[in-house]
Amino acid sequence: MSSARRLMATMSNNWSLKNGLSLWCPQSTSLNRLPRQSSVPSRSFRRSYTVLSSSFANENREYVIVGGGNAAGYAARTFVEHGMANGKLCIVSKEAYAPYERPALTKGYLFPSDKKPARLPGFHTCVGSGGERQTSEWYKEQGIEMLYEDPVTGIDIEKQTLTTNSGKLLKYGTLIISTGCTASRFPEKIGGKLLGVHYIRDVADADSLIASLEKARKVVVVGGGYIGMEVAAAAVGWKLDTTVIFPEDHLLQRLFTPSLARKYEELYQENGVKFMKGVSIENLEAGSDGRVAAVKLGNGSTIDADTIIIGIGAKPAVSPFESVGLNTTVGGIQVDGQFRTSIPGIFAIGDVAAFPLKMYNRIARVEHVDHARRSAQHCIKALLSSQTHTYDYLPYFYSRVFEYEGSPRKVWWQFFGDNVGETIEIGNFDPKITTFWMDAGKLKGVLLESGSPEEFQLLPKLARSQPFLDKAKLKNATSVEEALEVARAALQDEAAV
Numbered sequence: 001m002s003s004a005r006r007l008m009a010t011m012s013n014n015w016s017l018k019n020g021l022s023l024w025c026p027q028s029t030s031l032n033r034l035p036r037q038s039s040v041p042s043r044s045f046r047r048s049y050t051v052l053s054s055s056f057a058n059e060n061r062e063y064v065i066v067g068g069g070n071a072a073g074y075a076a077r078t079f080v081e082h083g084m085a086n087g088k089l090c091i092v093s094k095e096a097y098a099p100y101e102r103p104a105l106t107k108g109y110l111f112p113s114d115k116k117p118a119r120l121p122g123f124h125t126c127v128g129s130g131g132e133r134q135t136s137e138w139y140k141e142q143g144i145e146m147l148y149e150d151p152v153t154g155i156d157i158e159k160q161t162l163t164t165n166s167g168k169l170l171k172y173g174t175l176i177i178s179t180g181c182t183a184s185r186f187p188e189k190i191g192g193k194l195l196g197v198h199y200i201r202d203v204a205d206a207d208s209l210i211a212s213l214e215k216a217r218k219v220v221v222v223g224g225g226y227i228g229m230e231v232a233a234a235a236v237g238w239k240l241d242t243t244v245i246f247p248e249d250h251l252l253q254r255l256f257t258p259s260l261a262r263k264y265e266e267l268y269q270e271n272g273v274k275f276m277k278g279v280s281i282e283n284l285e286a287g288s289d290g291r292v293a294a295v296k297l298g299n300g301s302t303i304d305a306d307t308i309i310i311g312i313g314a315k316p317a318v319s320p321f322e323s324v325g326l327n328t329t330v331g332g333i334q335v336d337g338q339f340r341t342s343i344p345g346i347f348a349i350g351d352v353a354a355f356p357l358k359m360y361n362r363i364a365r366v367e368h369v370d371h372a373r374r375s376a377q378h379c380i381k382a383l384l385s386s387q388t389h390t391y392d393y394l395p396y397f398y399s400r401v402f403e404y405e406g407s408p409r410k411v412w413w414q415f416f417g418d419n420v421g422e423t424i425e426i427g428n429f430d431p432k433i434t435t436f437w438m439d440a441g442k443l444k445g446v447l448l449e450s451g452s453p454e455e456f457q458l459l460p461k462l463a464r465s466q467p468f469l470d471k472a473k474l475k476n477a478t479s480v481e482e483a484l485e486v487a488r489a490a491l492q493d494e495a496a497v
Contacts, residue, residue, distance in 0.1 A: 068093025227311025
């Protein structure tokens with residue numbers, strides 16, 4: 001089996017439908033049921049903050065956040081809200097920019113120049129949740145030290161020090177690890193580093209892709225998940241010959257049912273996108289100029305391509321923090337319900353944290369902007385205030401595509417809850433459609449496409465309360481609106497009991 005085939009097969013197996021979109025939650029009872037006594041300290045603590053030698057005199061930071069993504073931006077805002085940022089907080093980032101709302105990179109950022117693409121500073125955190133735009137100037141005004149393009153390369157837990165790529169030595173009192181994920185890549189030996197092959201995790205990646213799209217004729221997207229769907233939709237805006245390849249039998253197999261996926265696939269096909277499902281990749285082939293020229297499939301056939309985007313998942317960026325304590329089952333750094341690691345004074349938030357998913361009684365690691373925001377806020381509030389309650393997250397995923405100017409149809413779906421049990425689908429995707437996941441008569445998860453603001457607001461209430469639903473009434477609903485009213489009534493009935 002080729003390296004590419006093994007890689008895609010492994011990613012496909014790890015992304016089981018039951019685990020949700022980027023929600024990697026194995027179902028083994030022995031591994032993932034929450035223990036009666038957590039190995040993570042449950043008491044409140046504070047690290048000692050003592051200068052060990054004069055060499056640290058100008059390098060002491062009371063609070064240090066490592067990582068410059070969404071979670072870091074929201075954590076910084078929470079520090080400011082508690083009056084604990086000015087002169088106390090330092091953020092160490094490998095990026096050249098202040099934290100920004102990363103979902104924009106595969107959505108509005110990729111629009112062609114004539115369709116009003118998103119650009120910084122327009123989507124710095126925390127505009128994604130209606131907050132103030134935190135530009136680099138904002139951090140200066142708040143007295144927050146920002147170390148750009150200088151990732152952390154080492155940690156000494158006993159001395160409470162960090163070493164950065166430039167050789168800087170930082171002494172911390174409290175450390176918040178917010179390093180997120182890195183893109184899973186094809187090996188170099190099968191063409192993973194050829195010119196014209198792209199991965200998207202940051203602005204530099206997106207800028208590189210845009211430069212290729214400006215000259216591209218034939219685009220291949222590898223992966224049928226979030227990245228695949230969003231990049232393919234953006235490529236339509238460029239009017240490019242676009243093919244999406246993935247090993248599963250339908251789009252977004254970790255969440256969509258076959259019926260739901262088919263409707264989205266048909267919409268993409270109406271926009272000129274071609275799909276090759278259930279296929280493996282042998283390697284990426286280069287042309288005489290050294291750029292990628294084709295994709296060779298496992299069956300020996302080839303597809304011409306001058307631009308390839310690989311979207312086959314991501315890995316938690318745990319280096320150099322393995323010694324803090326990893327969860328070998330779900331990946332990432334193990335934390336408790338307040339995002340404390342097993343080392344006093346060290347926390348982990350966002351994509352990199354393996355945390356107790358309270359409402360489903362299992363350990364999870366969630367790669368999504370909503371969790372990045374909420375985990376950051378919960379962690380910092382617990383650190384700086386008397387808040388002691390456990391993080392109680394409701395899984396939430398969404399996507400927005402075809403939103404550029406001139407698009408005949410904009411797409412926006414939201415999902416809340418757990419995609420387990422049997423499904424009931426209502427609607428004809430014209431444009432609305434909804435899918436309910438039910439187990440033992442109780443609603444477990446719900447997805448809605450093209451809902452009104454009021455309808456979208458109903459979804460988390462349903463998923464959180466998990467009311468018993470009358471399946472006959474639900475199946476007999478003649479519209480999405482009627483089905484949601486059946487669910488709303490069940491919710492009200494349970495509230496009245």
